[in-house]
Amino acid sequence: xxxxxxxxxxxxxxxxxxxxxxxxxxxxxxxxxxxxxxxxxxxxxxxxxxxxxxxxxxxxxxxxxxxxxxxxxxxxxxxxxxxxxxxxxxxxxxxxxxxxxxxxxxxxxxxxxxxxxxxxxxxxxxxxxxxxxxxxxxxxxxxxxxxxxxxxxxxxxxxxxxxxxxxxxxxxxxxxxxxxxxxxxx
Amino acid sequence: xxxxxxxxxxxxxxxxxxxxxxxxxxxxxxxxxxxxxxxxxxxxxxxxxxxxxxxxxxxxxxxxxxxxxxxxxxxxxxx
Numbered sequence: 001x002x003x004x005x006x007x008x009x010x011x012x013x014x015x016x017x018x019x020x021x022x023x024x025x026x027x028x029x030x031x032x033x034x035x036x037x038x039x040x041x042x043x044x045x046x047x048x049x050x051x052x053x054x055x056x057x058x059x060x061x062x063x064x065x066x067x068x069x070x071x072x073x074x075x076x077x078x079x080x081x082x083x084x085x086x087x088x089x090x091x092x093x094x095x096x097x098x099x100x101x102x103x104x105x106x107x108x109x110x111x112x113x114x115x116x117x118x119x120x121x122x123x124x125x126x127x128x129x130x131x132x133x134x135x136x137x138x139x140x141x142x143x144x145x146x147x148x149x150x151x152x153x154x155x156x157x158x159x160x161x162x163x164x165x166x167x168x169x170x171x172x173x174x175x176x177x178x179x180x181x182x183x184x185x186x
Numbered sequence: 187x188x189x190x191x192x193x194x195x196x197x198x199x200x201x202x203x204x205x206x207x208x209x210x211x212x213x214x215x216x217x218x219x220x221x222x223x224x225x226x227x228x229x230x231x232x233x234x235x236x237x238x239x240x241x242x243x244x245x246x247x248x249x250x251x252x253x254x255x256x257x258x259x260x261x262x263x264x265x
Contacts, residue, residue, distance in 0.1 A: 015233055070206060076257055084224060095234070095235055
């Protein structure tokens, strides 16, 4: 369920799905790309433990800036913020997806709170699928990008940071070939 | 020789604490708005793409917002 390429996902749908439309694949970024923000979350949770150490360097008789109540509130706020940071990143990773159905591809993008972008095109419109793996990290872990050229108004769909992009390219190309040959029930 | 005035000379300690309490309250209030927006964003994400795991995100989004709300109340009482 948390892999980069999810095949025939159960009980999954998207806004605007037709009754006769089946979701064949859900593609999201590699789980390896979650490591930076997972590490940042761990650091955020551990950081308050260093506060007594930092305070030990303050000179005797330094002015008190916070009362006990505020110290407690700031501490809880910090942990809440750390959790919020984790939750926002987890949602960003989980919900930024490319859906391939038996009829079309749907690209769902969420960036922060203020940006939501959903693009879709029918499989018949897909002209060319390219996969790309670059950089030391990409080559080491087989993580790369997918570029889908279409004949639709939106010329290109890009999806970065996917695991095994060649396999996804192959799967998508085969599906497009089938749909162009046999129609949407392929 | 003139000495530099420090915070303690300008304001009594109780005054400093009152100011920091207000600052803490403002931060908590801003954070509550953030948590509300996050909860709404999760709802929107679930509407756009529904999956069995969507309920988990909704639960934690709500939990996060209500925790922020309780903290806001605590910060208000601390003023």
